[in-house]
Amino acid sequence: MQQELHALREEALQALERAQTSADLAAWRSTYLGKKGKLSQVLRGMGNLSPEERPIVGRLANDIKETLEQAYTERAEAVRQAELAAHLAADAVDVTLPGRRPPLGRLHPSTQVMREIERIFADLGFQVYASREVELDEYNFQLLNIPPHHPAREMQDTFYIERSPDENDVLLRTHTSPGQIHAMREFAAMNPDNPPPVRIMLPGMVYRHEQITPRSDIQFQQVEGLAIGHHITMADLKGTIEYFVRRLFGPERRLRFRASYFPFTEPSAEVDMDCLLCGGEGCRLCKGTGWLEIMGCGMVHPTVLRNGGYDPERYTGYAFGMGPARITMLKYGIEDIRYFWQNDLRFLEQF
Ligand code: 2U9
16 A cells, blocks of 8 residues: 555656646646545555554655645646746737827818818908707798798708798708898897997808709708998908908909899809819819809898898898808819718818
């Protein structure tokens, strides 16, 4: 039995040398030192020994147990160190590698152009005014000289939110003009007998229930300007627009005012600028005309002045409107307006 114990000790120590991982160690421990392990099995035979032999074998078994426990502790520490070293090597970070640049956000091209437009008019003393996108028919149409059933309503098909029996439906604004009426009334209320002059810009999203094409979307931004005061004339309008266009598109730009019609202005005009691509010769961009249409404008209709709280006998005013997406398309040669709200980064990252 003593021989058996010596052999077991040798076998266990050799097996321990081969243990490489925590799992190997746990398995070794249960094989040799566990309750049902090999050492316990040998000791179970002690009952058959003579009384003289029993203490000798008992002591030997205890020595072996201690030896194995100690060898296990040492091996376990070595394995733990090796495993830690391997783990650290696998997780190593090369701090000399250059960092990765996070993608940077930017303003939408329409917003950038909107800001440029606002900057130029701000320099001329225009204040930026914000207004609601959900409007009443009264503000979107009637007060702007577009009565119910007027054919001018068909110029802008409308998204309705709530139909009402008294012809004052709730709708999505089809232009930013209703905000101008709100603003005029707010200004006039400050001093109803002598309303103060107005010089405001109104940027914002507008909605039209129309066919989507490369030239027109169902939602787009618009920016309008309005100036009201004593003795404001068409010459002021022309000078202001000329200054604006030359700051935005360059000092050499030539302009043309073409008579037009809007219900809320009289007279009304559309503004053309000499073509950015051919300079007036005629090309694909200007469809051979040499001119690009960039905005509309006019003198505020007397009825609209009165609806806003301004006496048309004492006050005059001009107004203009444009779409920043259209301006952006011309400025950068973009061919399809649908890119603007698709949010494709390949488009947006170019600006
Ligand atoms: C009030 C009085 C007058 C605003 C005006 C235009 C001409 C115009 C279009 C340009 C392209 C809209 O974005 S677009 O489709 N706008 O041509 N807008 S005058 O006139 C007003 C507005 C409010 C109280």
